[in-house]
Amino acid sequence: xxxxxxxxxxxxxxxxxxxxxxxxxxxxxxxxxxxxxxxxxxxxxxxxxxxxxxxxxxxxxxxxxxxxxxxxxxxx
Amino acid sequence: xxxxxxxxxxxxxxxxxxxxxxxxxxxxxxxxxxxxxxxxxxxxxxxxxxxxxxxxxxxxxxxxxxxxxxxxxxxxxxxxxxxxxxxxxxxxxxxxxxxxxxxxxxxxxx
Numbered sequence: 652x653x654x655x656x657x658x659x660x661x662x663x664x665x666x667x668x669x670x671x672x673x674x675x676x677x678x679x680x681x682x683x684x685x686x687x688x689x690x691x692x693x694x695x696x697x698x699x700x701x702x703x704x705x706x707x708x709x710x711x712x713x714x715x716x717x718x719x720x721x722x723x724x725x726x727x
Numbered sequence: 728x729x730x731x732x733x734x735x736x737x738x739x740x741x742x743x744x745x746x747x748x749x750x751x752x753x754x755x756x757x758x759x760x761x762x763x764x765x766x767x768x769x770x771x772x773x774x775x776x777x778x779x780x781x782x783x784x785x786x787x788x789x790x791x792x793x794x795x796x797x798x799x800x801x802x803x804x805x806x807x808x809x810x811x812x813x814x815x816x817x818x819x820x821x822x823x824x825x826x827x828x829x830x831x832x833x834x835x836x837x
Contacts, residue, residue, distance in 0.1 A: 698810065698814045698817070698818075699796075699808070699809075699810055699814065702810075702811070702813065702814060703795065703796070706796070706797050706798075711797070713797045713798060714791070714797040714798050719760070721812070721813050722813050723813065723817070
């Protein structure tokens with residue numbers, strides 16, 4: 652199973668509207684991505700909470716349709 | 728998650744100062760992310776227990792629910808979930824990990 656890069660971006664944007672998102676398809680197989688997400692909504696939150704926000708935005712696709720997404724979060 | 732799985736996780740994270748829930752074993756990891764975390768712990772000479780979730784399907788799903796975290800590997804230090812591969816790698820690189828180990832009294836190579 653694979654997932655489109657734009658779909659990932661759309662889902663994150665829906666959940667974190669002010670997010671600046673950079674996604675890379677690491678292997679070109681639609682299955683291994685890395686995403687850097689920058690948002691004001693991360694401020695005051697722990698890294699674990701920040702990453703959970705991104706995971707939650709993907710609505711359960713992480714670990715299923717989406718095999719690998721390396722996440723980096725930054726506070727704006 | 729069933730009670731035996733919950734008990735198993737609780738036992739592991741209580742009885743081992745550093746626990747790595749991973750795919751494969753520290754000697755033979757079966758996923759690049761699990762291998763990465765395992766290697767960082769080895770480099771720091773941290774004494775940790777690797778728990779292979781591929782050997783136990785209910786553990787594989789249960790640990791995700793337990794930590795409210797959708798991916799594996801997962802690291803626990805002194806019973807506390809500290810992160811998956813990305814966070815662990817970030818903390819390893821920026822020195823935060825050494826601080827956590829020190830604060831929690833875990834021995835490692837300085």
